[in-house]
Amino acid sequence: EVQLVESGGGLVQPGGSLTLSCAASGFTFTEFWMSWVRQAPGKGLEWLANINQDGTTIYYVDSVKGRFTIFRDNTKNSVSLQMNTLRPDDTAVYFCARKGLGDFWGQGTLVTVSS
């Protein structure tokens, strides 16, 4: 059974940093692209970034380029999202998903950016 479990969310002050992690199991992690998607309260889905199987190809949406970094550890079957210079409009539930268009999704982790 494919499982994706996010962790690392919480309350952070504007300008702060946070790193989210996603633990994957139930499939051969090294065979798949992985993605991060977020959803602000009451809003729709916003795709943020994805990373290929060996971490050599990465894409970001413009709104997070230069502030967020996606990376993966294939020895630990995990993908992470390092988030810097956080702003209040980064407040959202953050999901990791398998593949670019997400065939399986984690349950999400809430990030709140507020003073």
Place this chain on the structure above:
Amino acid sequence: QSVLTQPPSVSAAPGQKVTISCSGRTSNIGYNPVSWYQQLPGTAPKLLIFDNNKRHSGISDRFSGSKSGTSATLDITGLQTGDEADYYCGSWDNGLSVVVFGGGTKLTVL
């Protein structure tokens, strides 16, 4: 403003059929496959349809997808109250080099 355009809401009675549209551009839907997702209240999105018209594992045949040109549609037949959810379309955009989603459509089963 989402890159892909969906109606904000649709509604129909139990047992009826509903169609949700998703309009894009050549750079996304025109060249790339479309996926559809269902998001029940308070839960993560779930993939329903990928590659325009293929049902994800375990998805009922009441859900079907199609694509023509720069638009796609999701049909849901035999509506049930449990189908009340938000539905999103998504596709890769060659020009932006990102995945783009529609703004979501709230389905109400009256």
